[in-house]
Amino acid sequence: MNGLILGLLLPFAGTTLGAACVFLMKKEIAPLLQKTLTGFAAGVMVAASVWSLLIPSIEMTGKEGIASVAPAIVGFLAGIFFLLLLDLIVPHQHLDNGPSEGPKSHLSKTAKLVFAITLHNLPEGMAVGVALAGAMENNSYMSMAGAVALSIGIAIQNFPEGAIVSMPLRSAGNSRRKSFAMGTLSGVVEPVGAIVTILLASFVLPILPYLLAFAAGAMIYVVVEELIPETQEGKHSNMGTIGFAIGFALMMTLDVVLG
Numbered sequence: 001m002n003g004l005i006l007g008l009l010l011p012f013a014g015t016t017l018g019a020a021c022v023f024l025m026k027k028e029i030a031p032l033l034q035k036t037l038t039g040f041a042a043g044v045m046v047a048a049s050v051w052s053l054l055i056p057s058i059e060m061t062g063k064e065g066i067a068s069v070a071p072a073i074v075g076f077l078a079g080i081f082f083l084l085l086l087d088l089i090v091p092h093q094h095l096d097n098g099p100s101e102g103p104k105s106h107l108s109k110t111a112k113l114v115f116a117i118t119l120h121n122l123p124e125g126m127a128v129g130v131a132l133a134g135a136m137e138n139n140s141y142m143s144m145a146g147a148v149a150l151s152i153g154i155a156i157q158n159f160p161e162g163a164i165v166s167m168p169l170r171s172a173g174n175s176r177r178k179s180f181a182m183g184t185l186s187g188v189v190e191p192v193g194a195i196v197t198i199l200l201a202s203f204v205l206p207i208l209p210y211l212l213a214f215a216a217g218a219m220i221y222v223v224v225e226e227l228i229p230e231t232q233e234g235k236h237s238n239m240g241t242i243g244f245a246i247g248f249a250l251m252m253t254l255d256v257v258l259g
Helices: 003-024 031-060 066-089 109-136 144-171 178-183 189-199 202-233 237-258
Strands: none
Touching: 003 109, 003 144, 003 189, 031 066, 031 144, 031 202, 031 237, 066 109, 066 202, 109 144, 109 178, 109 189, 109 202, 144 178, 144 237, 178 237, 189 202, 202 237
């Protein structure tokens, strides 16, 4: 039970602590630091997708050849196209201050920014929920320690993400409290998504290999579509690459050692 509670709360705690940086820092994050943190988040997500989701998805099939990777392929591509669909139908605004994406709406820029981050957090909540559901059923390929390791990695990744959300909101003229609240709320989808997944465990477990790969595909979509491009625009792109390497190495270590 302790592992379950930790798994559910750690990612949200990471977002909340990151959003709290708005009380400690100036109105803007230095571009060098923002690129480093964004690259770090991308590295964690890629490593988590591989070691915590895709590899267990393949191992669970217990088959050889193409049959062993078929669920991973189907789930991975489904996750990619699901996030692509959400990108098309949900109005949102990215951190680069470019034009709004999705259908036209009268929502404020702040609301659209929070929607964008919520879309980023959705696959992470799903990933934690699927991993915890598998661990609770004593699945030999998904241990509670491994699920908590995934949760820790996402919590670490969520810390800079929370700061990257709240600081631009502050620089846009919002109060510190409002910026903190909006940054924190963007992470609520993670524990909610995880809890819903666990409650549906009886339906989830028969298709667990597909769902693990689905969560991986959704996270990789976020990395390729949003995070990597943000690290490579303008100056200090090399710091985004360094941040990615550090995040990838850290998450890989957590998963191998704790999983």
